[in-house]
Amino acid sequence: MTTALLWQVRHFIYSHLVDTTLPPSVDETARHFNISAEEAGALYKELADRHAIFLEPETLTVRMAWPFSGAPTDFKVHADGKTYFANCAWDMLGIPAALHTDAVIEAVFTESNEPVQLEIKNGQIANSQSTDSQFTNYQSTNPQPLVHFPLPFARWYDDLVFT
Amino acid sequence: MLLFQSEEWIETWSLRNHLERGEILTLHQVWELSKLWYGNRLSVDYHGRSKEQVAEIFKQVGLTSKFWDVSQ
Numbered sequence: 001m002t003t004a005l006l007w008q009v010r011h012f013i014y015s016h017l018v019d020t021t022l023p024p025s026v027d028e029t030a031r032h033f034n035i036s037a038e039e040a041g042a043l044y045k046e047l048a049d050r051h052a053i054f055l056e057p058e059t060l061t062v063r064m065a066w067p068f069s070g071a072p073t074d075f076k077v078h079a080d081g082k083t084y085f086a087n088c089a090w091d092m093l094g095i096p097a098a099l100h101t102d103a104v105i106e107a108v109f110t111e112s113n114e115p116v117q118l119e120i121k122n123g124q125i126a127n128s129q130s131t132d133s134q135f136t137n138y139q140s141t142n143p144q145p146l147v148h149f150p151l152p153f154a155r156w157y158d159d160l161v162f163t
Numbered sequence: 164m165l166l167f168q169s170e171e172w173i174e175t176w177s178l179r180n181h182l183e184r185g186e187i188l189t190l191h192q193v194w195e196l197s198k199l200w201y202g203n204r205l206s207v208d209y210h211g212r213s214k215e216q217v218a219e220i221f222k223q224v225g226l227t228s229k230f231w232d233v234s235q
Contacts, residue, residue, distance in 0.1 A: 097198045
């Protein structure tokens, strides 16, 4: 295993996610680099050990390649004609930041379970509004949705799904 | 990191889950953080970052409390 190949695999995972909205399987990565599935799997594990990706426990399936999620979540990002899933409220903004593009984000407020739509346009947060018709006065009464970071940075990698 | 309508909802969530409140950022703060954190994530040259680089990003967006301390 070479370090150069390791980072090429990382880049391939991200390129595949950007192009298809899904992470590549180990077999797809093995075929792309003309290596064995065992070698590709070892590279996935090495990337996970370095916190470059997060694998579903006991599998070689990419669950997170931050800010992208390999599984559906409450944070849906429409950008460049595709729909991506983000891992969390931070990552829903991370996707347009990574893509350097405009985006429309559909999310759900935690605890109140109200749907909300956000827009990134020309590098700025252009709009945020509740999509629930009962909340027509949402912007005047709640002009600023909030993101809660439950754990300090020192504990982010203790439990990545919770974080 | 979860999205909330207000601090009151964060308080409710924290109490219900028996968790201490963490740090609360506005969307604009998180957007500024996102641009620095993820802006080069798709580059073939991105190989992760050092704690010093993380600390610099936090500093640039004004996240300087102990919560954001990378030295521990």
